[in-house]
Amino acid sequence: MGACPHCGVEACEAKFQECLDRDFADPDYGVVHHLTVGAYMLQHSRYLDENVAGTVDFLLRHLDRAPGESAKRDIRRWTDGPRRVARRGEESAPVPPELFWPSSIGDVDLTTADSYRASVRRWAEAVARAVRRTSQGCDW
Template identity: 35%
Template sequence: MTQPAPATHCPECGGTFTAEATCTDRYHACMALELTNPDYGAVHHFTVPAYMLQHPSQLSADGWQAMAQVLHEFLIDGVSPARMRQLIRQQQKTQPRSFSMVKGRVAERPSLTWRKTIMDVRLDDPATYRADVRTWAEAVHYDIQNLDLTGFA
């Protein structure tokens, strides 16, 4: 009996797998770099939301919407990670979130072709990595802004 051919593309984001890595593998490699080297970690606040938005099975439908808002605030409003943590703490005190980021109805996969995925991020050196992550996060944000989300959440 022949074995089925291994997948060549991510079923969630459409990224092209390499011989060495799937999207999950690349994400874990990114996390390892970001959590051990501050030069890579400077863009952690872009990596996590960009990845999660492109892999919606990781989030609830409400969590996906919240993650899209977080990415918007980082990219467009220029909110820093420290300020975001402060805002979330303040909001939890006055108006606790009424949903779970990961539990509940699973987010549906948007029907679009993402312009960039985590597979486009080069890990070679910190400067290249930071530029690639920023470009990827901007592309994710752009794609979401131009997506008809009617009935998505």
């Protein structure tokens, strides 16, 4: 199978699914769902290019606080709206050139809700900052 070309983690998608399962099963885990999804999607180049900067800003604004109900409705309208925000499964997602990921889903600790939230926050911040640094002046 090999390591993921986007993040370097073996079976990263399975780990992502495990995180989503926890997010939906336990609200103490799910409070960082917005960070889990955003970090994974950014790290795996799943968002369309025009949505990357907004996602980075959103993650950095919501590291320490979940989005309010109004923001959640806006996100749902955005993701379910008439314009696509993510690449479709058949579309090839480019691997950002020479991007060093200081953290990945492999660093997420699922043992307790506290450790999960802390590790997801660290991962989301690292990904958002790396994308911001790399995307300035880089077309990928």
